[in-house]
Amino acid sequence: MSRPRSTVDILKLLDKSNCGQCGEPTCMAFAAKVFSGQKELGGCPVLDRSLVEENAAQGPGRRSMGQEMDEALAAMKKALAGVDLEEAAARLGARYGDGRLFIRVLGKDLSVDSQGRILTDIHVNAWVMAPVFEYITRGRGLAVTGKWLGYRELENGAPRYGLFVQRIELPLRQLADRYPDLFRDLLEIFSARQVENQLGSDLSIVLNPLPLVPVLICYWRPEEGIESDVKILFDDTADKNLSTESIFTLCAGLVQMFEKISMKHGFR
Ligand code: SF4
Structure with a gap:
């Protein structure tokens, strides 16, 4: 199979019995997680191993969405190095002190320095963190309207x-x-x-x-x-305040x- 373009491409490989052995309630749910990079195709024990190997071997260089996200996060951290965090805090209505910008993420304190080093009480995954960096570097700081x-x-x-x-x-x-x-x-x-x-x-x-x-x-x-x-x-x-693409990523996270x-x- 060429690189799957959709969840349905992956679903076509599965036996669609919805047996639940993969930990997902349906084959569709499993296929969606494989497509988003959260699960490997080999996580379906029912699937013929030769099919798993054939498709795992597809696409030299096929990167999971998780890998792509880690790369995006690394790029965002680099971009942060050139940002004036004091100016960013003023633009976003956030707080700045001791070289760190402080914002609330999911209701919890999070601070970051210009090297992208994060201090927070909350475990946020790369899918959430990459949009946080974009918000700091490019967010326009417009007040919410309630619409x-x-x-x-x-x-x-x-x-x-x-x-x-x-x-x-x-x-x-x-x-x-x-x-x-x-x-x-x-x-x-x-x-x-x-x-x-x-x-x-x-x-x-x-x-x-x-x-x-x-x-x-x-x-x-x-x-x-x-x-x-x-x-x-x-x-x-x-x-x-955030690109539409990053809003997608944030919600996925x-x-x-x-x-x-x-x-x-x-x-x-
Ligand atoms: S183990 Fe395989 S066949 Fe069973 S629900 Fe999961 S994906 Fe479908």
Whole structure:
């Protein structure tokens, strides 16, 4: 198989029995994680080993998205070396002192120096950290307006909206369905706040992965004969304070963090 262009390309290799031996509830969920670099194809014990080897051997130089993200993070750290952190703090309405810029990430203190050295109480993965660096280096510091937009309405968001649904909203919906305490955890662990239900949802919460990039998550619980749903919305200044591409990366990182939390509680 040539390099997979979608989750469906990977799904085609699997036997679609949804047996759960890989730790995922469905073959589709497993395929999505392989595509995003969170799992290896060999994690499906049902798949013929020759198929695993054939596809693992594909593409010399095929890098997982995780590897690509580590590289992006390293590049961002380098870019930070040329940034005047005091000016960045003034631009972002953040605090500066002793050579460090201080911001709140997911409601927790995080500080960084000009070498990209991070001090924080929270474990943030590369998918979240790379957008944090971009926010510091290029964010315009526009104040939030409280007007919410979908990903496709952000600048250049429309072409990637399908992918956003597939990689972020769908996995988050599946996670919320199988881990009922997800939103309570987000409120407690990440200082999210529950807001008036938006768009007719059953639950709406606002998270602040970055101070000027709030994220509104709306969840509709499943009802008899009707599937649940999740929609993620952004302030209409979000794409000025962070690129639309980095907003995607940030959300992918958040979903990974939430999945880890659920796994700690025994939900897969
Ligand atoms: S172990 Fe393989 S066949 Fe079973 S659910 Fe996972 S991906 Fe599908």
